[in-house]
Amino acid sequence: MWRGLNTQLRWIALELPLSLAHPMENIRGADMQNHLTIVDHPLVQHKLTHMRDQTTPTNHFRQLLREISQLLAYEITRNLEMSAKTIQTPMCEMPAPVMAGKKMALVSILRAGNGLLDGVLDLVPSARVGFVGLYRDEETLKPVKYYFKVPAQLDQRLVIAVDPMLATGNSSIAAIDMLKEAGARNIRFLCLLASPEGVAAMKVAHPDVPIVTASVDEKLNDQGYIIPGLGDAGDRMFGTK
Ligand code: URA
DSSP, X not given: OOTTHHHHHHHHHHTSTTOOSOGGGGTSSOOSSSXXXXXXXXXXXXXXXXXXXXXXXXXXXXXXXXXXXXXXXXHHTTTOOEEEEEEEOSSOEEEEEEEOSSOOEEEEETTTHHHHHHHHHHHOTTOEEEEEEEEEOTTTOOEEEEEEEOOSOGGGXXXXXXXXXXXXXXXXXXXXXXXXXXXXXXXXXXXXXXXXHHHHHHHHHOTTSOEEESEEOSEEOTTSOEESSOSOHHHHHHTOO
């Protein structure tokens, strides 16, 4: 039943009232004109299956998350702005491409974001790193900031916010609100799994922030967990609970 469902889910996700131009445009490649990119590369999907499996132990889960976040990082950085730098090869001089502008900022939404952060840093080791900590107020159910530390000159950087699970979208939306208040103008959001509800909420709150993910799953349950999902990402990666 789950086989083939992922394909359907792409359409479900993309048929949300989001007025996306053409769903197929959103599936492959990250040209960042689209709000949602699902990375359906076999390596990503294979690793994700092992992460979903409840018998996968903590150390293997963490390793898989690191590997998959490298692959997702590859997609989310696909169309970075480039400039030319003159270098000398052993044979001749050439104008060679290098990434343009200020160093990128990666922002981890604590605590589970740290699991994605390491893999992205493997690929972009010179990136600056920030952290946003939020907890949910039990009365208002709204996210409350308890920690916020980000690199300077956010307005001049590409900011990639990372959080493995885009579930209700509340904390991701709040974190991106804070990044915009801090000056960020060019933000992308990287997650491992998303719910259709989370994608829709992000589209409404931050239509300018493209999302790259490995899968949009079926739904959220009453407790705000993604179904089928992989459980609590933080607990699975840190062996808590
Ligand atoms: N956070 C998680 O860790 N898992 C979910 O399914 C939803 C939110």
